[in-house]
Amino acid sequence: MTEENTAGVVFAVMTEIGIIAQLSRTALEARLPDELIAPHFTVLNHLVRVRDGQTPMAMANAFQTPKTSMAYTLKILEKRGLIEMRPNPEDGRSKCVWLTDAGRALREDTIAKVGPDFAAVVQSFGLDRFVEMLPHLRAFRILLDENRDETGISNRGEMP
Amino acid sequence: MTEENTAGVVFAVMTEIGIIAQLSRTALEARLPDELIAPHFTVLNHLVRVRDGQTPMAMANAFQTPKTSMAYTLKILEKRGLIEMRPNPEDGRSKCVWLTDAGRALREDTIAKVGPDFAAVVQSFGLDRFVEMLPHLRAFRILLDENRDETGISNRGEMP
DNA sequence: CTTGTTTAGTACGAAATCGTTCTATATTGA
DNA sequence: TCAATATAGAACGATTTCGTACTAAACAAG
Numbered sequence: 001m002t003e004e005n006t007a008g009v010v011f012a013v014m015t016e017i018g019i020i021a022q023l024s025r026t027a028l029e030a031r032l033p034d035e036l037i038a039p040h041f042t043v044l045n046h047l048v049r050v051r052d053g054q055t056p057m058a059m060a061n062a063f064q065t066p067k068t069s070m071a072y073t074l075k076i077l078e079k080r081g082l083i084e085m086r087p088n089p090e091d092g093r094s095k096c097v098w099l100t101d102a103g104r105a106l107r108e109d110t111i112a113k114v115g116p117d118f119a120a121v122v123q124s125f126g127l128d129r130f131v132e133m134l135p136h137l138r139a140f141r142i143l144l145d146e147n148r149d150e151t152g153i154s155n156r157g158e159m160p
Numbered sequence: 161m162t163e164e165n166t167a168g169v170v171f172a173v174m175t176e177i178g179i180i181a182q183l184s185r186t187a188l189e190a191r192l193p194d195e196l197i198a199p200h201f202t203v204l205n206h207l208v209r210v211r212d213g214q215t216p217m218a219m220a221n222a223f224q225t226p227k228t229s230m231a232y233t234l235k236i237l238e239k240r241g242l243i244e245m246r247p248n249p250e251d252g253r254s255k256c257v258w259l260t261d262a263g264r265a266l267r268e269d270t271i272a273k274v275g276p277d278f279a280a281v282v283q284s285f286g287l288d289r290f291v292e293m294l295p296h297l298r299a300f301r302i303l304l305d306e307n308r309d310e311t312g313i314s315n316r317g318e319m320p
Numbered sequence: 321c322t323t324g325t326t327t328a329g330t331a332c333g334a335a336a337t338c339g340t341t342c343t344a345t346a347t348t349g350a
Numbered sequence: 351t352c353a354a355t356a357t358a359g360a361a362c363g364a365t366t367t368c369g370t371a372c373t374a375a376a377c378a379a380g
Contacts, residue, residue, distance in 0.1 A: 007275035009290050010282050014184050015205065016297040021181035023304045024174050026224040037366085045175065057328055064186040069367050071329070076366095093328040093375045115167035121307045122170050125300055130169050133296055137176040140285055144183045147281045197336085217358055229337050231359070236336095253345045253358040 024118075031113040033106075035080070039073050044082060044107045047099050052083075055094045064148070082106055184278075191273040193266075195240070199233050204242060204267045207259050212243075215254045224308070242266055 025038045032041055046062065047054070054062075060070040074097060077083045082103035088094040122130060185198045192201055206222065207214070214222075220230040234257060237243045242263035248254040282290060 006279070006282060006287055007271065009287065009294060010275065010278050011271055013290055013294050013297060014180075014278075015209065016294070016301050017177050018181050018184070018202065019301050020174075020297065020304060021178050022224055023301075023308060024178070027308070039366090042178070049175065055328075064182055066368055067329075068331090068369075072366070072368095088328090091328080091376075095329080111167065111171055115170065118170050118174075119166070121300075121303045122166060125303050127166055127169065129296055129300075130173055133293060134169060134173050134176070136289055136293055137173060137180065140281075140289075141176050141179050141183070143281045143285050144180060148183060148187070199336090215358075226338050227359075228339075228361095232336070232338095248358090251346070251358080255359080 027117050028110070028114055031110055031117065036106075040077055040082075041107065041110055043070075043073055043077060044099065044103050047083070047097065048104065048107055052099045053096045055088060055091075055096060057094060059097065077103070187277050188270070188274055191270055191277065196236075196266075200237055200242075201267065201270055203230075203233055203237060204259065204263050207243070207257065208264065208267055212259045213256045215248060215251075215256060217254060219257065237263070 028041060029038050032038075042063070043059065046059065050062070056070050056074055057067055059074075060067040063070065074083065074085065078085055080102075081100055084098045084100055085095045086098060088096050188201060189198050192198075202223070203219065206219065210222070216230050216234055217227055219234075220227040223230065234243065234245065238245055240262075241260055244258045244260055245255045246258060248256050
């Protein structure tokens with residue numbers, strides 16, 4: 001926890017981010033339907049946030065998660081009618097993942113429900129500090145995203 | 161992704177934090193011994209960062225994770241000789257978790273190995289931005305930590 | 321065109337995570 | 351004191367996550 005050196009600061013930031021992610025994951029799951037867990041929502045959110053029509057492999061890559069894990073998550077989302085899997089017209093091997101109206105609606109509802117849970121915390125923290133942090137976090141995430149694959153992890157989808 | 165309203169900003173920050181946590185989790189696991197995964201390291205780190213000698217229940221609470229999951233993680237760490245479980249002298253029901261020298265050493269080694277992986281990213285991002293963000297993240301994490309249990313999740317350890 | 325190589329997805333078994341239930345100890349309150 | 355309740359951990363089965371092996375389609379080189 002020393003902050004005198006680069007490694008210390010970076011590690012401390014990562015630790016804080018890890019804890020925050022864990023706590024908000026719990027808060028999120030408390031607001032999801034019982035049958036769904038965080039990864040399901042994360043996938044729905046990704047499809048809205050980036051774009052839908054992506055292949056499962058591209059999504060596994062985006063999430064740095066094994067393709068078999070992604071396949072399992074997608075299968076459940078499809079069973080629940082929250083996404084649709086259609087064949088990829090440009091590649092007979094792969095499929096494309098599309099959101100259904102129900103999928104979009106569930107994402108919206110969940111966001112609306114989780115918001116108030118954070119309201120008290122955000123108010124005492126100060127919205128302006130959030131606004132201030134957001135572009136930095138975004139920039140850092142983009143950098144991290146670009147610079148990965150330097151740590152060699154297989155089975156997690158290669159760059160498209 | 162709109163940033164015009166409170167909920168939008170908060171949700172956007174959470175999304176970025178979630179992605180960063182996921183990416184750094186992958187980077188961390190790439191540097192851990194093959195038999196160990198992120199939760200193992202996270203527990204070791206927690207025991208150094210907060211204090212060791214805690215009960216499994218207190219740790220499950222800290223991680224917002226079911227006590228059975230924590231028990232499983234601890235069993236593996238104990239089997240690997242990275243922690244020791246001793247009876248709690250103040251409560252016959254519970255145990256206390258203590259780090260071994262090997263556990264401390266593994267944490268140190270891992271931090272030393274992961275650091276360089278982030279060096280390039282941090283350099284182009286700017287260390288000063290990290291230093292700037294750290295206290296905000298820490299303050300937010302502490303607030304989140306204090307304000308939880310408003311979403312009612314059972315089985316994840318009550319406050320000690 | 322072949323033929324060998326790469327890639328997307330699937331099958332399947334192993335490992336991790338989780339919820340429920342059970343046991344032993346502690347705590348509370350008559 | 352002692353019964354009633356609450357808590358920590360263990361046991362156990364179910365679900366999720368993951369790694370390896372396999373299949374089918376695309377691609378590359380000749």
